[in-house]
Each structure stands twice: as structure tokens, then as C-alpha cells.
Amino acid sequence: MSLEKWPKIDVKADRSYPVFLGVSLEELGEFLHLQFEDVEHILIISHQVVADVYLDRLQKGLLDYRVNQIIVPAGEQEKSLERISQLTRAALECETDRKTLVIALGGGVIGDLAGFFASVFMRGIRLIQVPTTLLAQVDSSVGGKVAVNHPLGKNIIGAFYPPLAVWTDFSTLDSLPWEEVENGLAESIKHALIADRSLFEFFENEEERIKEREKSIWSEMVVRSSAVKVNIVSQDEREQGVRALLNLGHSFGHALETEMNYRGVTHGQGVSIGIAAASHLANAKGLMTIAEVDRIKQLLNRFGLPIMIPGQDPRALLERMQADKKNQGGRKILILPKGIGQAVVSRECTDQEILAAWKQVIS
Amino acid sequence: MSLEKWPKIDVKADRSYPVFLGVSLEELGEFLHLQFEDVEHILIISHQVVADVYLDRLQKGLLDYRVNQIIVPAGEQEKSLERISQLTRAALECETDRKTLVIALGGGVIGDLAGFFASVFMRGIRLIQVPTTLLAQVDSSVGGKVAVNHPLGKNIIGAFYPPLAVWTDFSTLDSLPWEEVENGLAESIKHALIADRSLFEFFENEEERIKEREKSIWSEMVVRSSAVKVNIVSQDEREQGVRALLNLGHSFGHALETEMNYRGVTHGQGVSIGIAAASHLANAKGLMTIAEVDRIKQLLNRFGLPIMIPGQDPRALLERMQADKKNQGGRKILILPKGIGQAVVSRECTDQEILAAWKQVIS
Numbered sequence: 001m002s003l004e005k006w007p008k009i010d011v012k013a014d015r016s017y018p019v020f021l022g023v024s025l026e027e028l029g030e031f032l033h034l035q036f037e038d039v040e041h042i043l044i045i046s047h048q049v050v051a052d053v054y055l056d057r058l059q060k061g062l063l064d065y066r067v068n069q070i071i072v073p074a075g076e077q078e079k080s081l082e083r084i085s086q087l088t089r090a091a092l093e094c095e096t097d098r099k100t101l102v103i104a105l106g107g108g109v110i111g112d113l114a115g116f117f118a119s120v121f122m123r124g125i126r127l128i129q130v131p132t133t134l135l136a137q138v139d140s141s142v143g144g145k146v147a148v149n150h151p152l153g154k155n156i157i158g159a160f161y162p163p164l165a166v167w168t169d170f171s172t173l174d175s176l177p178w179e180e181v182e183n184g185l186a187e188s189i190k191h192a193l194i195a196d197r198s199l200f201e202f203f204e205n206e207e208e209r210i211k212e213r214e215k216s217i218w219s220e221m222v223v224r225s226s227a228v229k230v231n232i233v234s235q236d237e238r239e240q241g242v243r244a245l246l247n248l249g250h251s252f253g254h255a256l257e258t259e260m261n262y263r264g265v266t267h268g269q270g271v272s273i274g275i276a277a278a279s280h281l282a283n284a285k286g287l288m289t290i291a292e293v294d295r296i297k298q299l300l301n302r303f304g305l306p307i308m309i310p311g312q313d314p315r316a317l318l319e320r321m322q323a324d325k326k327n328q329g330g331r332k333i334l335i336l337p338k339g340i341g342q343a344v345v346s347r348e349c350t351d352q353e354i355l356a357a358w359k360q361v362i363s
Numbered sequence: 364m365s366l367e368k369w370p371k372i373d374v375k376a377d378r379s380y381p382v383f384l385g386v387s388l389e390e391l392g393e394f395l396h397l398q399f400e401d402v403e404h405i406l407i408i409s410h411q412v413v414a415d416v417y418l419d420r421l422q423k424g425l426l427d428y429r430v431n432q433i434i435v436p437a438g439e440q441e442k443s444l445e446r447i448s449q450l451t452r453a454a455l456e457c458e459t460d461r462k463t464l465v466i467a468l469g470g471g472v473i474g475d476l477a478g479f480f481a482s483v484f485m486r487g488i489r490l491i492q493v494p495t496t497l498l499a500q501v502d503s504s505v506g507g508k509v510a511v512n513h514p515l516g517k518n519i520i521g522a523f524y525p526p527l528a529v530w531t532d533f534s535t536l537d538s539l540p541w542e543e544v545e546n547g548l549a550e551s552i553k554h555a556l557i558a559d560r561s562l563f564e565f566f567e568n569e570e571e572r573i574k575e576r577e578k579s580i581w582s583e584m585v586v587r588s589s590a591v592k593v594n595i596v597s598q599d600e601r602e603q604g605v606r607a608l609l610n611l612g613h614s615f616g617h618a619l620e621t622e623m624n625y626r627g628v629t630h631g632q633g634v635s636i637g638i639a640a641a642s643h644l645a646n647a648k649g650l651m652t653i654a655e656v657d658r659i660k661q662l663l664n665r666f667g668l669p670i671m672i673p674g675q676d677p678r679a680l681l682e683r684m685q686a687d688k689k690n691q692g693g694r695k696i697l698i699l700p701k702g703i704g705q706a707v708v709s710r711e712c713t714d715q716e717i718l719a720a721w722k723q724v725i726s
Contacts, residue, residue: 040692081444088520092519123523123688150451150455158486159483323455325485329404
């Protein structure tokens with residue numbers, strides 16, 4: 001037996017790790033046996049809906065280990081320090097120790113929450129990300145960013161904590177609700193927009209086959225989109241430079257999510273509206289034509305992603321951007337698309353210009 | 364100007380950093396100017412008693428920066444996730460961002476709390492440790508361990524987060540209450556016991572001059588004791604091996620502190636009683652003579668450190684050791700002294716033997 005049988009891309013960072021793409025949940029145990037001889041105890045953190053469907057399949061490969069599960073409620077609001085405290089209690093009660101390996105089985109919320117838990121429990125224990133949503137597979141499971149939220153801002157408390165591996169089984173996407181698909185598409189389109197023009201065109205050309213969930217096209221979408229993320233993270237794991245580009249749409253999106261208290265807007269919807277706002281701002285700054293703005297908004301729209309939000313106060317949203325992690329010395333720093341397939345970091349957007357961009361996406 | 368003017372020892376780890384020993388609070392600003400050109404904002408985290416005495420001196424060197432202070436209440440019980448949440452709020456309110464540098468000004472609690480805060484705020488911002496107690500100077504400020512407590516165990520939630528530098532001004536020890544001195548002596552004697560027999564003899568020979576706080580002898584004590592810690596951490600930053608030895612007395616001590624809810628026993632007292640218990644256990648395992656046990660207990664006693672605790676239930680204390688971070692697969696792992704000047708990791712202590720050791724220190 002060897003590791004060669006599983007297709008992967010490596011993240012080349014301080015500590016490199018493999019992102020396995022198109023493997024099966026049942027085989028994770030085999031990988032663990034090959035790679036980590038001293039694991040005895042495994043702690044799976046998941047939420048109910050995911051656990052109901054995938055826990056059995058995952059556990060089939062884990063019969064040689066002492067395995068415990070902790071099931072947490074679903075939803076972005078679960079990413080809290082209170083939940084970290086509860087996870088700690090539950091983990092201690094099942095004798096989790098420094099040799100335990102944590103498996104984060106689920107989407108972006110579980111990856112962030114279980115990942116941050118693993119990063120701080122007893123000052124850090126081993127972590128494998130097993131992403132089961134499109135968003136987690138193309139984006140959040142790769143790169144080691146983990147976090148919980150604070151009432152004043154999203155993902156304010158967290159760590160850079162790369163997993164030992166990412167284990168991606170495409171079959172978990174088969175039954176994904178369309179709302180969850182949208183979340184992933186928003187990030188995937190964002191990847192295309194900042195770094196891969198041909199991936200953007202792929203989305204424009206393959207709309208139908210993507211909507212029909214054709215397996216081969218979905219595999220291609222996940223692989224190409226993950227590759228953008230892996231490539232960027234490999235250049236800049238700690239977000240000192242190019243990695244910041246991955247935040248396109250997120251300064252706007254996070255402000256919206258926080259302002260709406262994570263209700264009535266999904267992360268993908270927030271990012272989509274954020275991309276629309278950032279595109280308008282880019283146009284105002286001379287970085288793209290209005291035709292390009294429209295082309296971007298049209299693509300988002302074709303996949304059911306919103307480009308407008310009703311009834312929000314632009315000033316309140318501007319205020320929410322105050323807690324953005326990219327800000328420096330009180331200055332707002334934004335990622336703006338530069339045409340299609342590139343992006344830039346802008347330090348020169350005034351509050352006035354940002355307000356104008358918000359107004360373009362508020363109906 | 365150059366860095367050469369300040370005496371230091373370097374911790375040689377993943378990322379090396381200097382431990383400055385015998386410098387002045389007023390000069391920290393000069394060091395920052397020399398070393399970190401892009402710092403604009405400094406956030407000092409301290410507690411009231413320390414701030415009252417030292418904040419002015421520290422700030423004298425920081426006139427070129429935007430400086431904010433957050434003052435937290437004193438005490439081990441402040442090391443909590445709730446306090447991390449409050450610090451986050453206060454930090455955001457004074458526009459703390461990813462470029463901010465945190466100064467932890469205080470003893471072990473402040474170092475742990477402010478250090479953990481810096482490690483997770485926006486996934487990690489820069490940190491300088493400015494230890495003002497003997498315990499922090501000889502032990503906790505060096506090595507990058509930061510943490511908060513959980514109701515089920517001390518320092519259960521934390522990180523390895525090395526500071527950019529440790530800035531140690533011996534003059535802060537002049538007015539230290541004797542109870543605080545004891546805390547440091549317990550750790551310092553622990554360092555001697557596990558790795559430096561001649562430092563142990565230094566304590567035996569210099570009792571009077573130490574008690575009289577003679578400056579030259581205190582400098583020697585801090586420098587020699589820090590050197591033990593720096594040396595061990597440089598060999599094993601992430602506690603995969605030799606660093607575990609620094610936990611001598613702490614499995615017992617933490618259990619006692621947790622059981623007593625951090626009231627009626629200081630950390631140093633807990634460690635001292637823990638060292639006594641571990642010594643008895645070492646004797647039972649044939650690692651030291653009873654004469655050596657007595658010699659250790661006598662030294663602790665001569666510095667006012669307790670070697671007995673009244674009215675505790677040994678079984679309850681044993682139970683508290685369940686959450687110890689060194690445990691593996693439910694087995695308790697203990698550090699035991701081997702004669703004077705060495706220590707070993709023991710995986711073979713039964714609950715029976717541990718109970719017997721507890722009984723030796725409960726009056």
C-alpha cells in the first residue's frame with residue numbers, strides 16, 4: 001500500500017500537506033494507518049445533518065481506533081468562544097489528549113470551529129479536514145485559516161492552523177441543497193475572478209452542466225477551483241501579501257452578514273453581493289469597465305446568486321467594516337477586481353466611495 | 364545605535380527570539396524602533412497594580428507610537444475565554460489591527476492571558492513579553508506557552524506563541540510582595556532540580572542573601588534560572604520531549620489549584636507541594652533516596668514554600684489529574700526528579716502510587 005493511489009495537490013507552506021481530491025470517506029482510515037502510526041484516539045466533530053448521512057461511511061474505515069463524536073448544532077452562530085468551551089468539556093469527558101486526532105467532518109462552519117478547537121485544545125492537537133460542502137471543498141478547508149466569531153466581527157478570533165491533510169470526497173456533494181451549492185459557487189467564481197480568467201469562462205460556458213450536477217464537470221470545477229486556492233496559499237500562507245486577494249467580496253460580505261446577525265443572508269450570498277459591490281468600486285477606481293461589472297453580476301445571477309440586497313442602511317454597513325481584519329491604522333483596505341482574472345489590494349478607497357458602492361447593491 | 368548594548372540570551376527555536384535580561388523599561392521603545400519599523404500602534408495589557416507602578420516608565424520610551432492600555436483585574440481566575448472576548452471588544456474599540464504590537468506587562472497571569480489574546484486576535488498579532496514578577500522572569504515569559512483556563516482544567520486552552528522578544532527589567536522585582544517572590548522561587552528551584560545541580564546548591568548556600576534581596580544575587584538567580592528554561596525550550600519548543608520535564612510538580616500542583624478553585628493556594632505553593640509529592644513518588648519508584656527527598660523539602664521550606672496542605676481529599680485530587688495535558692490514552696504521565704539535578708518522564712505510576720504520594724503531602 002502506498003499514498004500514491006490517491007489523487008492530490010500539495011500545499012507547499014511552512015509545513016506542507018496534501019489536499020486529496022476525489023477520494024472516498026471509507027478510505028480515510030487507510031490513509032491514517034499509513035501516515036500516522038501513533039494515533040489511537042479519533043475525535044470527529046460534525047453537525048447532525050452531515051453526521052446522519054456520512055458518519056457511518058467514515059467510521060467504516062476507523063474500526064481500529066477509539067472513536068468519539070461530538071455533534072454540534074449547525075449554523076454560523078455556532079462559531080463562538082462559548083461553543084469552544086463546550087467542545088473542550090465534551091472532549092475532556094471522552095479522554096481527548098495531546099495524541100488525539102480531530103476530524104472536522106462538514107462544511108465551512110465545522111471546519112472553522114473544529115479547526116480552531118484543535119488549534120487551541122491543549123495548545124494544539126492534530127487535525128484532518130474532511131469537507132462535505134462545495135464551499136469547504138473549493139475554499140475553506142484549504143489554507144489553515146480557522147476561527148470563531150465575536151459579536152463585533154466575523155472570524156475575529158482564530159489561528160493559522162494547517163491541517164495534516166484535507167480529504168475530499170466528491171460524492172458528498174451529490175445531495176447538497178442548492179443553497180449550499182450557491183455558497184461554494186460564490187467562492188469558486190471569486191477564485192476565477194481574482195486569478196483564473198479561463199475558469200471564469202468555464203463558469204460562463206458550463207452553466208447548464210453545472211446546474212445539472214454533471215459529475216465530470218463538478219469534479220473539474222472543484223479541482224480547478226481548489227488549485228487556485230492551493231496555489232495562492234502556497235505562495236503566502238500567513239496572508240502577508242497575495243493571499244489577501246482571496247478576501248475579494250468579503251469585507252462587504254462580512255459586514256452584511258454581521259449587520260444581519262447571520263440571518264436572512266448566507267455566506268455565499270454575502271460574498272456575491274460583496275463581489276458586486278467591489279466590482280462597482282473597481283469601476284469607480286478605473287480598474288474595470290462597466291461592461292465587465294455587468295458580466296460579473298450576470299454570471300453570479302445566472303447561478304442564482306444575489307447581486308442586490310433590500311432595505312439595508314449603507315452607513316451601518318460602512319460602520320461594520322471597521323472591524324475588518326485587513327484594516328490598518330483605521331484605514332479600510334479592500335480587495336478590488338482588476339478586469340476579469342486579476343485583483344489588487346486597494347488602500348485608497350474613501351468612505352465616500354465605499355458608501356457609493358454599497359448604494360449600488362442596495363435596492 | 365545597535366542591539367548589542369542590551370544583554371540577552373537567544374531562544375533558538377523555529378523562530379529564534381531574544382530574552383533580554385537586565386534592561387530597563389524605559390528603553391523598550393528604543394529597541395522597538397530599532398527592530399520593528401512598521402509598528403504604529405501599541406496595545407499594553409496589564410493589571411492595575413503593575414500599571415500603577417510601571418506604566419509611566421514604560422510609556423516614556425513609547426512617545427512616538429499610538430498607545431492604548433487595557434487594564435484587567437488581577438488573578439488566575441481572569442485567564443478565561445470570557446476575558447478573551449472582553450479583551451477583543453476593548454481592542455477593537457481602540458482600533459487594534461493586524462499591525463498592532465501587544466505588550467504583556469505583568470506577571471505570569473498577564474503573560475498567559477495577553478499572550479493567548481495576541482495569538483488568536485485576528486489570527487495572531489505581534490507580542491512582546493515584559494515580565495515584572497520573578498515567576499514570569501525566570502519561567503513563564505520564556506518559551507511561548509500561553510493559555511487560559513477551563514473549568515475542567517488549568518491552561519487547557521492555549522497555544523505555542525513565541526513572543527518577538529522578552530524584555531526583563533530586574534528593578535521590577537524590588538517591590539515584589541514576598542508571596543510573589545515565592546511563586547518565582549518555586550519555579551526557579553524546580554529548574555535547579557531538573558537540570559542544574561549547582562543552581563540547587565546556589566539556593567542552599569545563598570538563602571540569606573536571596574531573602575535580603577541583594578541585587579547581585581538576584582540578578583544571578585534570574586539569569587541562571589532563565590538560562591535553564593531557554594536551554595530546554597531551545598531543544599524542544601513544542602514539548603515533544605525534554606520540555607515536558609519543566610512540568611515537574613505541576614501535575615500535582617495544577618490539580619490542587621483547580622480543586623481549590625485558585626483560592627487559598629498560589630501557583631508557587633501548588634508547585635512546591637507538587638514537587639514534594641513528586642519527590643516522594645520518585646523515592647517510591649527508586650529514583651531518589653529519602654535523604655534527597657528531605658533535602659528538597661527542606662530547601663523549599665527554608666524559602667517559606669509549603670510542602671504540606673491541610674484538609675484535602677486525595678481521591679478528589681487524583682481525579683483532577685485526569686485533565687492533565689501530558690496524559691495519554693487515559694494513562695497519567697508524570698515528571699519525577701531523579702536525584703538532584705535530573706528528571707525523567709514516568710509513564711508507569713499507578714493511581715495507587717499517586718494516591719500514596721498525595722497522602723505524604725496532606726496533613
